[in-house]
Amino acid sequence: RKEVEQDPGPFNVPEGATVAFNCTYSNSASQSFFWYRQDCRKEPKLLMSVYSSGNEDGRFTAQLNRASQYISLLIRDSKLSDSATYLCVVTLGTGGFKTIFGAGTRLFVKA
Amino acid sequence: EAGVVQSPRYKIIEKKQPVAFWCNPISGHNTLYWYLQNLGQGPELLIRYENEEAVDDSQLPKDRFSAERLKGVDSTLKIQPAELGDSAVYLCASSPQSSYNEQFFGPGTRLTVL
Numbered sequence: 001r002k003e004v005e006q007d008p009g010p011f012n013v014p015e016g017a018t019v020a021f022n023c024t025y026s027n028s029a030s031q032s033f034f035w036y037r038q039d040c041r042k043e044p045k046l047l048m049s050v051y052s053s054g055n056e057d058g059r060f061t062a063q064l065n066r067a068s069q070y071i072s073l074l075i076r077d078s079k080l081s082d083s084a085t086y087l088c089v090v091t092l093g094t095g096g097f098k099t100i101f102g103a104g105t106r107l108f109v110k111a
Numbered sequence: 112e113a114g115v116v117q118s119p120r121y122k123i124i125e126k127k128q129p130v131a132f133w134c135n136p137i138s139g140h141n142t143l144y145w146y147l148q149n150l151g152q153g154p155e156l157l158i159r160y161e162n163e164e165a166v167d168d169s170q171l172p173k174d175r176f177s178a179e180r181l182k183g184v185d186s187t188l189k190i191q192p193a194e195l196g197d198s199a200v201y202l203c204a205s206s207p208q209s210s211y212n213e214q215f216f217g218p219g220t221r222l223t224v225l
Contacts, residue, residue: 004153008151032212034212034213042218043202043216043217043218043219044154044202044216045216046212046213046214049212087153087154097159097167097209097210098156098167099144099156099214100156101153101154101155102153103151103152103153104151104152104153
């Protein structure tokens, strides 16, 4: 079982739609959680951190469920520019610091 | 402020040849990472530096891969000899310190081994 698992998609949605991605992680010692965005043939960039209380940034909402070991990303009112791959990222520990990226979920938003 | 710089952006070599990639992190960033990314996969950590010390190289294939960050600033990743399976994008990232949330990535070097 992979340490961080994501549905690879692709998710094909129309503009204005709401879309949600989930990501599961296997190590209960995971401490920090993030969503990165990666455009085609570009480098990953931080989209948002995921806090235990959940957090929202404009049209994007991230949630963490430690009991079930998953995080989610919700995108409301999808824009064409949201088309990208969304990478789930988990960090383990502090002394044995380790960052693990999921394989990513591809999103296509169409007009 | 300049971001993470990597060179070359593209490299095509024949198998069994050596190749080297260079990375200059954001000024003041003590932590530097080298990742490998295959098509359709997420980045996989090869090595992490804290200043000039390699603090995590457990995923680096040491029979053919080597890395250095001699003065704790820029870094070089080398493969010798390259194999067909090494074809991938090699990403460098940096952060102010390892406990900092965000990693800043360079544009990557796309390696093709023929």
